Amino acid sequence: MAHADLATEQTLRSEIDRTERNRRQIRGWLAVVLFALFALVIVGGATRLTESGLSITEWKPIHGVVPPLSAEEWEEEFRLYQRIPQYEQMNKGMTVEAFKTIFWWEWAHRLLARSIGVIFALPLLFFWLAGRVERRLRLPLLGILALGGFQGFIGWWMVSSGLVERTEVSQYRLATHLVIACLIFAACMWIYRGLSPHSGDAAPTKRSQTMAGIIAAMSLFQIYLGALVAGLDAGLSYNTWPLMDGAFMPGDLFVQQPAWINLFENPKMVQFLHRAGAYLLFALVLAHMAVSLRAAPGTTHARRTVLLFALVTVQAVIGVTTLLLQVPIGWGVLHQAGALVVLGFAIAHWRGFVGEYPRPTAIEVRD
Numbered sequence: 001m002a003h004a005d006l007a008t009e010q011t012l013r014s015e016i017d018r019t020e021r022n023r024r025q026i027r028g029w030l031a032v033v034l035f036a037l038f039a040l041v042i043v044g045g046a047t048r049l050t051e052s053g054l055s056i057t058e059w060k061p062i063h064g065v066v067p068p069l070s071a072e073e074w075e076e077e078f079r080l081y082q083r084i085p086q087y088e089q090m091n092k093g094m095t096v097e098a099f100k101t102i103f104w105w106e107w108a109h110r111l112l113a114r115s116i117g118v119i120f121a122l123p124l125l126f127f128w129l130a131g132r133v134e135r136r137l138r139l140p141l142l143g144i145l146a147l148g149g150f151q152g153f154i155g156w157w158m159v160s161s162g163l164v165e166r167t168e169v170s171q172y173r174l175a176t177h178l179v180i181a182c183l184i185f186a187a188c189m190w191i192y193r194g195l196s197p198h199s200g201d202a203a204p205t206k207r208s209q210t211m212a213g214i215i216a217a218m219s220l221f222q223i224y225l226g227a228l229v230a231g232l233d234a235g236l237s238y239n240t241w242p243l244m245d246g247a248f249m250p251g252d253l254f255v256q257q258p259a260w261i262n263l264f265e266n267p268k269m270v271q272f273l274h275r276a277g278a279y280l281l282f283a284l285v286l287a288h289m290a291v292s293l294r295a296a297p298g299t300t301h302a303r304r305t306v307l308l309f310a311l312v313t314v315q316a317v318i319g320v321t322t323l324l325l326q327v328p329i330g331w332g333v334l335h336q337a338g339a340l341v342v343l344g345f346a347i348a349h350w351r352g353f354v355g356e357y358p359r360p361t362a363i364e365v366r367d
Contacts, residue, residue, distance in 0.1 A: 016359055022132040023195045029123045030192040036119055037185045038340055040112045043105070044181070045336035048174070048230055049329045052105035054086050057163055059156040065114060067107050077103065086167040113155065117148060136357060137191065144187050151180050171231025172264065178227040182220055185340065186347045193351035199300040208301065209353035211288045215308070216346040218281050223339050225274040234267035234274075235327045241320050244272060278316060285312045304349045311342050 047053050056064070057080045068074040078099050081087055087094065124141055127133045133141065158173035229235050244250045245268070253269045256262050262269040289305040296302050315338040322331040 019134070019359060022127075022134075025132065026127060026137075027192055027195050029127070030188050030195075033116065033120055034185065034188050034192065034344070036112065036116045037181065037188065038337075038344075040109070040116060041178070041181055041185070041340055042333055042337050043109045043112055044178070045230075045333050046329065047105045047109045049327070049332045050102060050105055051086070051090070051168065052102035053109075053159060053169060054084060054162045055081055055099065055102040055106045056110070056159075057081060057084060059159075061114070061152065064107075064110060067103075074100070084163050085165065086162065089167050110155075113152065117152075120148060121145060134357065140187065140191060144184055147180065147184055147187075151177070151184065154180055169231065171228050174231040175224050175227035179220065179224050182223050182340070182343060186216070186220065186343060189344050189347045190351050193348045194354070194357045196356060198352060198356045205295065208288070208292060208295070209350070211284070211291075212346070212350040212353050215281070215284050215288060216343070216350045218277070218284060219339075219343045219346045222274070222277045222281055223343060225270070225277050226336070226339060228264060228270045229267075229274050230332075232265070232267045232270055234271040235323060235332075237267060238271055239323055239326050241323055244275065278319060282312055282316060285309050301352060304352060308342075308345055308349055311338075311345055315339065315342050 056077075058064070068077050074096055078096050081099060081103075091098075124133070124145065128138070154173070154177050158169050158177045161170035161173050162168050238244050238250070242248065245252075250268065250272060253266065253272060254262050256266050263273065264270070285305075285308055289302075289309045292299075292302040292305040315335070318331070318335050318338050322328075322335045325331055
């Protein structure tokens with residue numbers, strides 16, 4: 001009996017070691033994916049701020065990897081761009097050399113997106129065939145892969161909205177595109193954090209866990225509002241703070257009819273909502289930190305709330321500075337990067353309350 005117990009213990013130890021080794025490898029892979037996704041969102045933000053997103057007027061998922069390689073090919077690409085309203089109404093008289101600048105931003109954005117598909121799919125296939133993907137992770141990882149493929153279609157759906165009647169893409173489609181990218185980023189972060197060792201601190205209250213989830217959701221919603229602001233160029237007006245148009249709550253927020261459309265198409269209302277959302281997120285994070293420090297001082301969970309509050313505060317300062325400076329490209333990109341950092345940490349913080357994925361037990365090994 002003792003010999004059987006020893007064998008079971010050795011088998012369990014071996015299984016735990018194998019699981020930890022596999023988790024380290026998958027964490028390393030997901031860390032690369034997260035970095036690539038972060039870079040993709042930042043380049044996407046720069047592409048929007050430089051108004052480069054409509055420079056490539058065709059969707060060529062495979063052939064589009066190769067940029068123009070000759071003067072004739074550049075002229076052909078430029079002629080395609082000259083057909084759309086953005087050129088006629090905003091860039092009439094642009095030279096081929098000037099066109100190349102906006103082309104390279106969009107091309108880089110699309111190349112990064114394609115590269116992430118490879119970075120995600122090929123290692124996943126390898127880990128899966130090698131038996132290193134835990135059963136509980138298979139469906140979530142496949143779901144992320146499928147969402148990434150769908151995101152490619154959404155990207156073209158967004159671009160196509162600016163090729164016929166508009167000089168820029170639809171703010172609705174821009175927000176959809178950005179939110180899906182952030183969902184993919186958040187899902188990867190959730191799994192990455194779940195595969196990481198967690199502290200042995202006492203389990204926090206259910207209320208703290210719920211608040212962490214609300215903060216993560218609110219961080220994503222703020223990014224959605226920010227995308228509407230960007231899509232409407234709403235940040236280029238009302239560049240004062242803390243007052244907006246001379247008041248904390250400005251007038252003319254419901255000038256369009258029907259009233260609900262102001263939430264999406266009135267630049268003044270959209271900017272006001274983005275400001276209000278930032279105040280609400282700041283208050284939630286501050287309250288969460290105060291409660292956690294009082295209820296569980298000295299714990300890892302409490303320390304994370306302090307760091308989260310610091311990140312949100314820095315992001316608020318960046319946001320206000322970006323607004324006051326009328327959204328220069330560098331500050332605009334920094335603000336988008338800060339939003340993704342806050343979202344990523346909020347997701348990791350929330351996952352910290354949930355705990356890591358369960359490890360093998362003696363019962364599972366016997367089975």
